Each structure stands twice: as structure tokens, then as C-alpha cells.
Amino acid sequence: MISVDGVSKEINGRVVVDGLNLRIKKGTVFGFLGPNGAGKTTTIKMLVGLNKPDAGSVTIDGKAPSVASAREQIGFMPEAPYFYEHLTGLEFITFCSQLFATHRASREEIDELLQKVGIFEARNNKITTYSKGMKQRLGFAQALVNDPAYIFLDEPLDGLDPIGRRALKTIIGELKAAGKTIFFNSHILFDTEELCDEIGVLHQGSLLYSGPINEFTRGKSLEEQFVATIETLTDVQDAR
Ligand SMILES: Nc1ncnc2c1ncn2[C@@H]1O[C@H](COP(=O)(O)OP(=O)(O)OP(=O)(O)O)[C@@H](O)[C@H]1O
Numbered sequence: 541m542i543s544v545d546g547v548s549k550e551i552n553g554r555v556v557v558d559g560l561n562l563r564i565k566k567g568t569v570f571g572f573l574g575p576n577g578a579g580k581t582t583t584i585k586m587l588v589g590l591n592k593p594d595a596g597s598v599t600i601d602g603k604a605p606s607v608a609s610a611r612e613q614i615g616f617m618p619e620a621p622y623f624y625e626h627l628t629g630l631e632f633i634t635f636c637s638q639l640f641a642t643h644r645a646s647r648e649e650i651d652e653l654l655q656k657v658g659i660f661e662a663r664n665n666k667i668t669t670y671s672k673g674m675k676q677r678l679g680f681a682q683a684l685v686n687d688p689a690y691i692f693l694d695e696p697l698d699g700l701d702p703i704g705r706r707a708l709k710t711i712i713g714e715l716k717a718a719g720k721t722i723f724f725n726s727h728i729l730f731d732t733e734e735l736c737d738e739i740g741v742l743h744q745g746s747l748l749y750s751g752p753i754n755e756f757t758r759g760k761s762l763e764e765q766f767v768a769t770i771e772t773l774t775d776v777q778d779a780r
């Protein structure tokens with residue numbers, strides 16, 4: 541279970557996340573939505589223990605995510621991943637794997653993972669030669685290398701072609717079937733609708749909604765309902 545209790549974060553004197561409360565049960569696929577600048581990336585960084593909340597707390601199965609034993613169970617794909625580009629894909633993933641004490645993948649498991657994300661053929665090429673979508677797939681492999689129970693993905697579908705998106709959605713489906721908990725940020729609401737059990741909607745650092753997707757959409761498409769919700773708020777603010 542992911543528990544977020546009264547989490548706030550200020551950056552440069554501005555409140556970026558404001559009193560956030562979330563409960564995400566094990567095995568849930570959770571989509572975290574919100575306009576650009578809403579605070580999604582700031583939140584996900586606090587969930588994986590890279591940023592400390594100014595107030596409130598985050599726990600994953602009762603532990604702070606910054607604790608080493610919790611990190612063994614966490615996979616994270618950042619919004620704009622940086623790689624050691626002079627390494628090959630295989631070398632990079634092997635390096636990432638070695639950062640884990642108990643959840644260290646074998647050579648066979650790494651090959652299998654690279655097959656799964658679709659970069660096995662390019663595994664011995666330097667990352668400098670990879671396309672944007674290939675780097676995105678490598679970032680995904682990096683997030684899965686420790687076979688984590690909790691997977692956090694910041695805009696995982698960004699930059700992928702339709703085939704890549706489908707492949708990634710299939711993998712997310714398999715991870716869900718294997719009982720993994722997946723938390724992801726996305727602007728691609730069509731795919732989010734297909735993938736998620738639950739969503740959270742963040743606007744200017746405040747949570748507008750969290751819960752089952754159908755209770756938010758009420759018969760509309762997720763995109764339609766999301767745009768209507770955000771536009772209504774923007775109109776109210778403009779009228780002030
Ligand atoms: N390191 C930082 N320095 C200054 N401001 C920051 C920093 N990180 C985040 N912010 C500010 O915090 C706000 C929220 O940023 P965040 O990246 O969390 O948004 P987001 O919801 O992920 O947006 P997007 O959909 O564009 O990725 C933005 O206004 C941003 O300018």
C-alpha cells in the first residue's frame with residue numbers, strides 16, 4: 541500500500557504540492573493526471589524518496605521510500621531520463637542491476653527484460669546511437685530491472701510510436717496480472733483510460749479527485765471529463 545498523508549512541498553517559495561492525501565492499494569494501476577505544472581513530477585519524486593516533503597509523510601508498505609530496503613522494492617522511470625551514453629544498453633542495464641543488493645537480476649533475466657521492452661537487438665550498441673523511443677524503452681527496462689513490487693513511471697508513453705505504446709501497455713497489463721502496483725503520470729488520457737483502475741487528478745498542487753475512473757468520468761470519455769473539469773476551474777479563476 542502506498543500512503544500519502546498531508547504531503548506539501550514548496551519550491552522557490554511557491555507551494556507546488558498542497559496537502560496531498562492518497563491511498564493506493566497493492567495491485568492497483570493508478571494514473572496521476574493534471575495539467576502541465578500541476579505538481580505531478582514533484583509528487584512522484586517524493587513517492588520514490590528522491591525529494592523530501594516539507595510536511596506530511598509518504599510510506600510504501602509502512603516504510604519511508606528513502607530506506608534502502610524499501611528501494612529494493614521500487615522501480616522508477618523519470619520524466620526525462622539521463623543515461624551514461626558511452627555505455628551500451630546492455631552495459632547500462634547491467635550497471636543498474638548491480639546497484640541492488642537483494643534484487644539483482646541475472647544475465648538471463650536482463651536479456652529477457654531487454655527482449656520484453658524491444659531493445660534486445662540493439663543491446664550492444666552505444667546509447668548515443670539510440671532514438672528517443674529506444675531511450676524511453678531503456679528507461680523502462682531500468683525501472684523494471686530489480687523486479688520491483690511498486691513501479692513509478694513519469695510519462696512512460698511519451699515519445700513512443702503507436703507500436704511502442706501498445707507494447708508498453710501490454711507489459712503494464714502483464715505487470716498488473718503479476719500483482720505489481722503501478723503509479724504513472726500521463727497526458728495520454730486515451731491510454732490511461734485503458735490501463736488504470738483508479739486515477740488521481742491534480743490541479744495547482746491540490747488533489748481534485750482520486751478514486752475509480754468511472755466515478756470521475758460518469759459516462760464521458762476520460763479526456764472529455766478531464767478537459768471539462770480543468771476548464772471550469774480555469775474559467776472560475778479568470779472570473780476572479
Ligand atoms: N527544481 C525546480 N525549480 C523550480 N521550480 C520547480 C522545480 N521543480 C518543479 N518546479 C515548479 O513546480 C511546479 C510543478 O512542477 P512539476 O514538474 O511537478 O509539474 P508536472 O505536473 O509534472 O508538469 P508536466 O505535466 O509539465 O510534467 C511547476 O510550476 C514548476 O515550475
Ligand SMILES: [Mg+2]
Pocket residue numbers: 580581582619694725
Ligand atoms: Mg512532469
